[in-house]
Amino acid sequence: MNGFAGHVVFDRQDGGAGLCGFLPIREGRWRVALAGRLDDRHTSAAALDLPAGRDLADIDLAARAVERWGMDAAAHLLGDFALAAWFGDERRLMLAGDAMGMRTVYYWRGPDRVVFATGLRDLLAMPGVPRAIDEVFVADHLALNYGDDEATFYRDIRKVRPGARVLLSARGIDHHRFHRFDPERRIRLAKDGDYVDHARDLLDRAVADRMRQEKIAIMGSGGLDSACLAVAALRHAPSVPFLTAVPEPGVPTAPTAGHVDERPYVEALAAAFPGLRPEFLSPSPTTDWAPEHWSLTVAGAAPYRMAGNVLWLNEAARRAAALGATSYLTGAVGNLGLTWDGLRGLPCLFKRGRWLRLTRELLLTSRGHPRRLAGLTWRSLLQPLVGRRFDEGDLLAACGLTPATLRRFDMAERLRQRGNDPSFILSPDSRRFRIAALCRNRARRPDGMNSLRGFQGIDNSAPLADLRLVEFCLAIPEDQYLRDGTTRWLSRRLLRAAGVPAMVTDNRRRGYQHPEWFAHLSRARPSLAEQVDRLERSPTASRLIDVERLKRRIADWPETTAAAEAERVGLQVMMQEALNVGAYIAWVEGTN
The missing domain is CATH 1.20.1270 (Substrate Binding Domain Of Dnak; Chain:A; Domain 2)
Incomplete structure (x- = not known):
């Protein structure tokens, strides 16, 4: 849960920089700070011409990257990281954040200085930083109008966009994006099995990188995402805690076609993998469920969406810390990558005129049930192609803004301009849909991650959000996810090959987080x-x-x-x- 903070005054040559957590390089003329973790270190070390077998700390590797590539260093690094470099002889400050939005840097620029930190709470604690709220950002937040941008809840505070670096000097600010998802990129391998093998290798590397310096636990369920984490983690450790939230005993749960208690699926997984140590944890009866969620809000100095789910999972996080874990792994982002269901590929089949394949997949996926077929055809085919788009009435139902606020900010038009849609139609193209969903979430992710770290007192990471794995999953053919009526075909094959029981790999029912x-x-x-x-x-x-x-x-x-x-x-x-x-x-x- 490392971080850094500081301030610089550009027009002073005799110092004027207060930098906490920085490593001096270039005889002290440059300074570098890193928060988070660097991955694929061997590739970075080779690019830096470092001797094989030399194991540098992440901060030292980042410092070498800054010495070699200067302000472009972040483009050559991989991981969940925030990076800062002060080029003292040039009076320039570089700030950068990773491509998936796991870490970033927040900053405020005053008349003669810049103040910055890896957390909003730390930044607001520094003298002179204004706290005025950005009302437009608040309205966007409540309307789910997330943008892949640098805005924050505070009008005068910016953050570095995911996959970008900001260069600040007395002359102004220069923004540069070093990463963008490419919807046109394609990966084609010789055999279906090759996609499984490659995905497994990338998953193993993602999990291994997150276990390199951390003692981990898995916050898991009975689903495919969590099973992927379990089988990969057990390749690198003989025993791994697997902590599952379950409903509070005796409390009514919501009616659902899915399942509200993941216990049977987790027990089946643990029976197949003896190194997995499952524990089932329900919310404490003394939990304060008031929607204000003061502790979580104060921890990150920002509101946390669906905070009740964090409280529902909190006993599992507390147990991980009690077991000595320094970080827990989650399956976040998996359903846009490795465990993608493939159903968004149906509109693509329609547009390409592949009618027989489209009809076959609809019939097999619905398994001959007329109502299921009708629902699937509407949700996954017709709605993305011709579905009714939203209007202001749709916004009123889901957000608590006044009608006057909706009109004052023209929220419906703001949503259209950003390509957002409250019904989550976004795009009929599967790859563009997933990229849009990834981008609409990643710019807000650092706020939530900082809130969780401060509230729970333990770090967390998401191997299925590893950039190498995500970009591979975006680029491979759609039929690797939906084949002969089997959704999530890629991840199901990967898990079957690893020995995960059919009760887990063949399950199509969804779990219900926080059913009570x-x-x-x-x-x-x-x-x-x-x-x-x-x-x-x-x-x-x-x-x-x-x-x-x-x-x-x-x-x-x-x-x-x-x-x-x-x-x-x-x-x-x-x-x-x-x-x-x-x-x-x-x-x-x-x-x-």
Whole structure:
């Protein structure tokens, strides 16, 4: 959970730089700082002409990269990292963040100086940094209008975009993107099995890199993502803790076609892999489920979307730390890469005129059920091609902004300009859909990752978000994911070859994270009116957020879990997120 911070004054030649966590190079004229982890170190070392077998620390490797490539060093590095370099003799500051958005640098530029840090909380603690809220960014957040940009919740604070570097000097700011996903890139191998072999090799390298300096646990479920992590981790360690969140005993759970308790699938996986040490952890009965989520908000100095799910998983994170783990692995991003279901390839078959293959996949995937066939055809084929696009009414249902705020910022048009769509249609092209989804999430990821690290007191990483693995999975043919009615064909074959039992590899039912959400939210109901009152006392929050709609939502409380599930968007998405963001605004303004 390393980081760095500092400030520089550009027009002073006699120092004017306060740099914490920096390594001096070039006889002290340059300084380098690194937060996070570097991967594929052998390739970097070879490019730097370092002797084989010499094992440098990550910061030393980064320093060599800066000495060799200067401001372009980040483009030659791989991993989850934030990088800074102060070129003292040139009075220039370089800041960079990794391509997947796992780490970044936040900065504020004043009249004569730049203040920067790898976390918002650390930056805001430094003298003179303004805390004014960016109302447009807040509105975008509540409307799910995520942009792959440098904006933050604070009007005067920027962050380095994923896969970019920023060069600051007395003359101004220069932005440069060193990484972009290429939707036209294609990888074609000789045999179907070759794709499995290559994916397995990349997965193993991704997991090994994350285990190199960390004692890890897996925060897992009974799904394919977690099984991939388990089989890879056990190739590099004889025993690995596998921590699974399960519902709180005796608490009503939501009705679902999936499963609410992952225990049977995890037990089947552990029986096949004795080195896996499963534990099942339910939320503490004393957890505070109030939507304000103060501890999580303060930890990252920003609101965290769907914070209730973090609390539901928190006992697993605490257990990982108690076992001595320094980091836990998650399956995040897997469903856009290694465990992609392939269904977005159906519109591509339609556009290419491959009618027989399209019909075959629809029939086999729906397994002969007329209702399932109709739903699949609409969701995966027709809606991406001709589905009704959103309007302002769609936004009102899912976000707590006032109608006046929606009109003031023209939110519907802002969504269209960014290529976002509240129904997540995005693009009928599978690769472009996945790239758009990756990019719309990665720019917000550092805020969430910093919040988790501060709140849980333990680091976490996502091997399935490894750039090498993601770019491979984006480039291979779509029929590696959907074949003869089998979705997620690539990951299922990989796991079968590794000896994962059919109960896991052949399962098509989805797990339900935090299925007792309504029961937990109902425990906080007595305090919700008071939370709305605090929100109403904040000038900014009450101007942006529809307070009257929140009051009606609280008064019209569902009587059963099933009724609540039917109103989940209004309760869990609209109401909880609005209260969470309102509390954050009040915290910044000091009105709570």
